[in-house]
Amino acid sequence: MGKKKVSRSGSSAASRVVLDTSVFISAILFHGRPSQLVGLWQKGRLHVLMSSDVLNEYVRVLAYPKFRLAKEDIKSIIEQDLIPFVEPVKTSAVFRIIAEDPSDDKFLVLAVDGQADLIISGDKHLLALKEFRGIKIVTAEEFLSLNMIVLGSGIKTGR
Numbered sequence: 001m002g003k004k005k006v007s008r009s010g011s012s013a014a015s016r017v018v019l020d021t022s023v024f025i026s027a028i029l030f031h032g033r034p035s036q037l038v039g040l041w042q043k044g045r046l047h048v049l050m051s052s053d054v055l056n057e058y059v060r061v062l063a064y065p066k067f068r069l070a071k072e073d074i075k076s077i078i079e080q081d082l083i084p085f086v087e088p089v090k091t092s093a094v095f096r097i098i099a100e101d102p103s104d105d106k107f108l109v110l111a112v113d114g115q116a117d118l119i120i121s122g123d124k125h126l127l128a129l130k131e132f133r134g135i136k137i138v139t140a141e142e143f144l145s146l147n148m149i150v151l152g153s154g155i156k157t158g159r
Contacts, residue, residue: 014047015118016087018111020104021057022122023140028077029067034140037120041085049114050086053106058082089114097132098125111135118143 019027019037026034040046055078062074069077091106091113098104104125111119112133119137121127126137138146 014044016047016049016114016116018049018054018107018114018116018119020107020119020121020123020126021054021061023120024058024082025061025067026122026140028081029062033144036144037140038081042081044085048082048086049089049110049116050082051089051091051106051110051113053091054110057103057106087114097129101125108132 023034023037026032027037028035037046041048059074059078062069062077063071089110091109093109093112095109096102096105097108101123104123107119107121107123107126110116112135116135119126119132119135120140120143121137122139127139129137131137
């Protein structure tokens, strides 16, 4: 915590983002386009926000048998590829927005409490919102193909 807060209206700091679980898993385990996000967050071009609820879900999903990861592999991913590059956010907001899947609300809570610029998601319920309390919700592909990057004053598009 102790890191400088950045307003969504823009500053020279990296864009503040929330990654939903599907985007995190795709980025960290596979070699498709979402994997480009790893380099962005590790180089400080994306400022990834993290709550205990979201971290617990990442760990739970990484442990799914289909990924064939040993406990040591999961620990390494979390401790080496993620934790050094995130800003912890203590969440306190409580609301129910996504009736179809209330477990998705944790990403909205994190985004609001962490003053995120965007949520990068692969979840149909989150994506259907398009925006929540001024926070845009985009796919990893949209984010990467629109060249949404930090250019010294918040999020800019390649258009």
